[in-house]
Structures are given as C-alpha cells and as structure tokens.
Amino acid sequence: MTRENLLTIEGLSKSYPGVKANEDVSFKIATGEIHALLGENGAGKSTLVKMIYGLVRPDEGRMILRGQSYAPSEPREARASGVAMVFQHFSLFDALNVAENVALGMDNPPKQRELAARIREVSEGYGLPLDPARLVGDLSAGERQRVEIVRCLLQDPKLLIMDEPTSVLTPQEVNILFDTLRKLSAEGTSILYISHKLEEIKALCDEATILRRGKVVGTCTPREKSAREMAEMMVGATLNSPERPAGELGEVSLEVRNLSVASANPFGTSLRDIGFAVRKGEVLGIGGVAGNGQDELLMALSGEARTKRDSIQVNGTDIGEMGPNERRRLGLVTAPEERLGHAAAPDMSLMENALLSGDVRKGLTRKGFVDWGATRAFAQGIVEKFDVRTPGISTAARALSGGNLQKFVLGREIMQDPEVIIVNQPTWGVDAAAAAFIRQALLDLAAKGAAVVVISQDIDEVMEVADRFAALNEGRLSPPVPTKGLTIDEIGLMLGGAHGMHKAEVSHAEA
Amino acid sequence: MDFMGITPSVLIASLMVASVPIMLAAIGELVVEKAGVLNLGVEGMMIMGAICGFVTAVGTGSPLLGFLGGAAGGAALSVIFALLTQVFLTNQVATGLALTLFGLGLSSLIGQDYVGIKPPATGAIPFGPLRDIPFFGKVFFSHDWMVYASVAIIALVWAGLKFTRAGLILRAVGEGHDAAHALGYKVIRIRVLAILFGGAMAGLGGAYISLVRVPQWTDGITSGAGWIALAIVVFASWKPWRVLIGSYLFGGITVLQLNLQAAGARIPVEYLSMSPYLMTIIVLVIMSSGKGRASLNAPASLGQNFHASR
Numbered sequence: 001m002t003r004e005n006l007l008t009i010e011g012l013s014k015s016y017p018g019v020k021a022n023e024d025v026s027f028k029i030a031t032g033e034i035h036a037l038l039g040e041n042g043a044g045k046s047t048l049v050k051m052i053y054g055l056v057r058p059d060e061g062r063m064i065l066r067g068q069s070y071a072p073s074e075p076r077e078a079r080a081s082g083v084a085m086v087f088q089h090f091s092l093f094d095a096l097n098v099a100e101n102v103a104l105g106m107d108n109p110p111k112q113r114e115l116a117a118r119i120r121e122v123s124e125g126y127g128l129p130l131d132p133a134r135l136v137g138d139l140s141a142g143e144r145q146r147v148e149i150v151r152c153l154l155q156d157p158k159l160l161i162m163d164e165p166t167s168v169l170t171p172q173e174v175n176i177l178f179d180t181l182r183k184l185s186a187e188g189t190s191i192l193y194i195s196h197k198l199e200e201i202k203a204l205c206d207e208a209t210i211l212r213r214g215k216v217v218g219t220c221t222p223r224e225k226s227a228r229e230m231a232e233m234m235v236g237a238t239l240n241s242p243e244r245p246a247g248e249l250g251e252v253s254l255e256v257r258n259l260s261v262a263s264a265n266p267f268g269t270s271l272r273d274i275g276f277a278v279r280k281g282e283v284l285g286i287g288g289v290a291g292n293g294q295d296e297l298l299m300a301l302s303g304e305a306r307t308k309r310d311s312i313q314v315n316g317t318d319i320g321e322m323g324p325n326e327r328r329r330l331g332l333v334t335a336p337e338e339r340l341g342h343a344a345a346p347d348m349s350l351m352e353n354a355l356l357s358g359d360v361r362k363g364l365t366r367k368g369f370v371d372w373g374a375t376r377a378f379a380q381g382i383v384e385k386f387d388v389r390t391p392g393i394s395t396a397a398r399a400l401s402g403g404n405l406q407k408f409v410l411g412r413e414i415m416q417d418p419e420v421i422i423v424n425q426p427t428w429g430v431d432a433a434a435a436a437f438i439r440q441a442l443l444d445l446a447a448k449g450a451a452v453v454v455i456s457q458d459i460d461e462v463m464e465v466a467d468r469f470a471a472l473n474e475g476r477l478s479p480p481v482p483t484k485g486l487t488i489d490e491i492g493l494m495l496g497g498a499h500g501m502h503k504a505e506v507s508h509a510e511a
Numbered sequence: 512m513d514f515m516g517i518t519p520s521v522l523i524a525s526l527m528v529a530s531v532p533i534m535l536a537a538i539g540e541l542v543v544e545k546a547g548v549l550n551l552g553v554e555g556m557m558i559m560g561a562i563c564g565f566v567t568a569v570g571t572g573s574p575l576l577g578f579l580g581g582a583a584g585g586a587a588l589s590v591i592f593a594l595l596t597q598v599f600l601t602n603q604v605a606t607g608l609a610l611t612l613f614g615l616g617l618s619s620l621i622g623q624d625y626v627g628i629k630p631p632a633t634g635a636i637p638f639g640p641l642r643d644i645p646f647f648g649k650v651f652f653s654h655d656w657m658v659y660a661s662v663a664i665i666a667l668v669w670a671g672l673k674f675t676r677a678g679l680i681l682r683a684v685g686e687g688h689d690a691a692h693a694l695g696y697k698v699i700r701i702r703v704l705a706i707l708f709g710g711a712m713a714g715l716g717g718a719y720i721s722l723v724r725v726p727q728w729t730d731g732i733t734s735g736a737g738w739i740a741l742a743i744v745v746f747a748s749w750k751p752w753r754v755l756i757g758s759y760l761f762g763g764i765t766v767l768q769l770n771l772q773a774a775g776a777r778i779p780v781e782y783l784s785m786s787p788y789l790m791t792i793i794v795l796v797i798m799s800s801g802k803g804r805a806s807l808n809a810p811a812s813l814g815q816n817f818h819a820s821r
Contacts, residue, residue, distance in 0.1 A: 054695070055693065055695075074695050075693075075694060075695030076695050087690075087693055091690045091693045091694060092687070092690060093682075093683050093686040093687050093690060093691075093811075094686065094687070094811060095682075095686050095808075095810075095811060096679075096682065096683065096686060100679055100683075103676070103679060104679060104680065104683050104691075104694055104696075105694055109676070
C-alpha cells in the first residue's frame, strides 16, 4: 500500500541542559495512516510531539508537511497548518463548560450558540455525544477526553496527535475511541498515536516508530510483531514478569466496613459505604478510572482524612480516628499517587523525606532529637536496594525524575516492614524494568505476610499482582472477586459501573 | 421618617458615595484574581492612587486629570508587583504585603508638602428636575460622575468576562495556567495586563478618597479600604455584580457607624469604628467555613506562579 506522505521528519534534535531529549529523529507519516510512537517514559516522545505542535522549537533538523517546509513557532501556527493535538492531561479547565473549553482551543471560534450546535453535530457524528453546556469538572475522564477530541475535530485536522489517550479509559471506552479513530483514518486523517500499551498499538496502528533515550531504535509494523518483541525493542533488554510464590493466607489484617467520606475537593468524589477485608499475605487490587475516589480512599486509609472509629480496623484495632503516625505505629503504611508534594516534600532532601515517614517505625528520633546517622543509613539503604538514580541522599526530592522518585517513595514504605501497605498507582510513570521491580517488591512483602492493597488505573498491573480484584466507581467499591479467570470484558463492566458509556451519555446530550 | 436623626435617603445616597473606592479596588482585584494572581498590595496601590491623584489634581486644577493620575499611580506600583511575581517568580503573598508597606511609605513621602491643601472640587452631575423627585432624586441623581462610572465599570467587567473571548482567555489562564499554555496562550502577558488593570482600578479608588470622599491629604488616608476590597472579592465569590452588593454592604456599615456616632448612640465610638473591619472578618469566616463554598468559585490557579518549563 503506497500512500502519499503527509509529514516527513528529518534529523530532528532537541537538547535541554544535561539531557538530549531527541537526537536525530526521522520518520514519515502517510495520509490516513495511524502511526504509533512507542517508547518508555522519558524516551523523548513528548518532546518530539511538542516540536510537531509548535510548543518547543527543535535545535536541528526539519519537518515537511504536505510537501512544504513546516516549522511552527507556536501552536496557533500548527493548528492553521492542520495539526491538532489531544493532550494527556493539562488542557481542560474544570470550572468552564464544554463549549467554552472547545472555544479556547480554536483560533476563530463561532458564536457560543452556533458552536454548541456544531459540538453536538460533530460529537454525535463520531459516536462521542457531548452536552456543550455542562461543566467540564463534572465530566468523567472518558467524557473529558471527548471534549478534547471534538475540539480537534471541529478544526478539520490533517494530522491528529494523541498523547497516551487511553490511560484514563475503561476497556469499553477504549473500544469506542478506537472506532472513532479508525473512522477518521478512513476519511484520510493521519493519526500520530503515542502510547506504551503494546496491545492497543497492535490493535490500532499501521506503522510504529520506537524511541529509546531520544533516538529512533527501530520501526515495525505492529500487526506482525508480538507485544513482547516490541516491549524488548522499547526497553532494550529482556523483561522478567514478576513471580509470586504461592503462600498460605493468614487471618484478616485490614478490614474496612461502611466507610463513607465526603471529599475535601469540590470536584472530588465522596466515598460511599466501602467495605473490604484483606488477609495477611494477600494482595487486593483496586481498579478504577481516574477520579472515581482513589485519592479519597487512600486519604481515608492513610489517616489524612479521619473517619468513624470502627470503619477501619487493623488486626482487630479500630483506627478510624487515628492520624497517620498512630497508624504507622500499628504497621499500616501508605504511598499516595502524587509523589511530589504529597508523598515527598519537593524541596527537602531524600534523607529528610525518608525521616518524615520512616521516623515512627524505624525509630529515627530519640527524645526529640534526630538520629542523623540512622536516618542516613535508612535513606542510603532505600537508594541502594531500589536502585534510585540520584547523585546522593542530600539531593532535593524535586531534582529526581518521576520514576526515580517513585522508586524512592515506594522503597521508603516497603523498607519499613509494614504489616499493611496501601499504594496508589505504584508504577505510574516508571519505566518497565523498574515497574517490574516494584511489583516484585510488593509481592515479596505479601509473601512475608503483609496485607497489600494496590490501587491502580492500570488493569494489566492489577491483574499481574493481585489475588482479588475490586472496582472503584463513583466512590463505591464492588465486592472483590478472585482475579483468576477474570476476563477483560468482565473487568470493563465492573469498572464502568453506573456511568456505562452508551445510554447515560446520550440521555445527557439530549437533556 | 427619621431614625435617631438619620434620614434613609441621605443614608443610602452617602453609602453609594462611601462604597465607590472599595468597589473600584475590588473589581480590579477580581480581574487580577480571575487571571490567577493574588495581589495583596491593594491597600498600597490605593494609597499611591490617592496621593498621585491628589498631586495631579492640585497641580493641574482638573479633577478628571487627577483621577487619571491616580489610576496611573496605582498601575505604576502594580508594575513592580507584576515584574517581581511574573518575571522573577517571587511569592505572591509576600510580594503583595511588601507592596502595601512600600506604597504606604512612598505616598507619605510624596505627600509631605500637600497636607492641608484642598483639591479642586468634583461637582455633582446636574440632573435638573430629576433631582427633585422625592427620595429617588436624592438617592440616584445627586452624585458626582465617578459614582455612575464605578457602576458602569462593574457592568463592563461582568460583560467582558462573560461574553468576550478576551474574558474567556483570562478566566482560562486563572483556571489552569498549564492548560492555557499548552493551548498556546501567553499566560505571563495576560497576567501582567490583568495586574495593571487591577492597579489602575485600585489607584482610581484611592484617588476618589483623596479627591472626593475626604477631600484632602493625610498619611494613611485609605485606612484599610484595600483590605476590605480584598475581602469583598471573596465575599462576592469572584462574581462582578456581587462585588457591587458587597461594596454597598460594607459602605453602608461605614456610613451607618459614622451616622450613629454623630447621632450620639450610646455604643462607644471605638466599637462603631471597628465595625466594618469586624464585619470583614466575620464575613470571611462564614464564607470559608461552609465546606468548599467560597473555594468552589475560586480560580483554580489562584496564587500559583507559572513557569513555562513544566
């Protein structure tokens, strides 16, 4: 199949102080082609698409769009040339409505009423119904993404860039999205699809360019390769799946009953009547699309949000009214999703951050004085055991890359030998090798008899580590079921819960 | 129909005058905060407006030029704030507080030779027979042009934020500066312009105090009006028309306590004088206690500095 080239990229390079984000990157996208850009976090995918979208200027190299030299100096110019982008996050405004959000992404938006009519028309035409008058803050993750896609489609793009579009969607929502993308491709729109989810790329994309450390390390036709082959090209090493030794389950260690907590954030989700029990040596996976109460659940379990006395029990003790340090003393530790600012104080050193959480269980203070020797040893131990790449333990947490800080934060909790550990998105933004290591560490902890709760939006991860699976949906938790024999469709239905994609949305649009 | 010697029509008419400075300063600060910037230097910008307006009006003999001079003075001080917070990324709270202290000192220095001078008068607009309508004539048609201009400014800001593209972009910058940047909007530029507008409005409000309300120059003439204006923005949940209501409410309390003092109420004068500030504190506590009620409307990026590398 020979198609006309839409965009040709030749020798693009971009350096930031200390890093080469992209080095001599070249590839081509044909008209109507769905082209995958594959690579781990930090491989330079984002920088590359930012150059195509005019947010970043390349140091070297050139781009040719439809036979003409193309060097956008700002997104407006890129949009005028027919390049549109759907962002991973950061591009919607919660307090504005759908039509206003769409208008902000257009250069010459029509009048609000006209725009609302066009939003309805285009969104329904592509099977993504939307109500223009709703506040974006009230929408589900899937609906928010539609807003972004519709915003792009209204401008008739020739090339649509999608940055990790499925990371926040349920499997059913992913299918709807793929149908839309295939339709667009059939109409002659090219799509540059960025992801590290290999199965999706196999299902959707015509061609793939694989990036590693800023360089193109290979191209392939995804349909002809196995996911494992692509993963190894991406990582540049062979991968080990985590193993878990089969162990006996002990008695119930963490029990949650009738847990209801109002969210502190006006656009957050309140928890409603949550109940589950985790036994010693067991891993419970809690899946769910972002914004369904994960943060609130973690806060309630960690002790940041107080609850009724008897709604949470650790080894038979009611801990609902206890703060985080009292809970740590009883053996319950947590690692929240937001590593900078929530799990770690950005401007404090790794050593100080280790002290903040490790003090209670590791006895790092004596009579009110800090035992810096013990603290240093503790922090050094985390850095070595979890392979945290940092110049030293006196480095500020802010200076570490996301993946390295994540390893540190999780290592800090795991090294405290907890009896109960709760982690939210443990491998978010971590490269595949490190992710495998973190999962293995959690499994080892369970093998030693700890009760482990893994809250994650990555279904593959949950299926890989968990013994039982429960889905969090609009603040409610489904009853946990064993992961063995669970199909992806069943999981999708559990995750979809009340906001099923079809009926509910269409009725919104008509209302 | 007098109560303790207080005539309702006179009371309402005078509260409309009394609320002009805080209304102007508050609507300016509302625009600044809508763009995501918290400028606590309102008091300093107001008093700079008061002295600059006074000096200009005395020098030129024209109240109109005086008001323009006041706006320019407030805007000039806000340039410092914009430069520090938007370019050098200093902490907005600390910078705002410093701005207030700086403004108070600088105005006092400039004003040394102007104590005891009377500025040219700003007359009421001659509405002719309308003025003779009982009650309403006194309430609505007995004011100088700034009273009407301040209400018009509220209407313009409301319409500008709600209906224009510039207003939408301004709100977007305040709601999520990263998102706005990703869409290609110039976050810093928009914020600097908003800060300048806020400074000009605060300066205008300050000039009204020294040219009409008092009218003379003394050190510390604004006496906390800038802080009340900041409170009104929160009280108004960042909505322009509620700024009008809030300003009339606070203006009303100020006027009422003055009238009560004059009427010889048996409450000690000190309590009456502190009442507008006490009211400010009470309102802020009530507004922020109901979970998320005040914060629900607050611009999401309020007070956060933006740095493009993220």
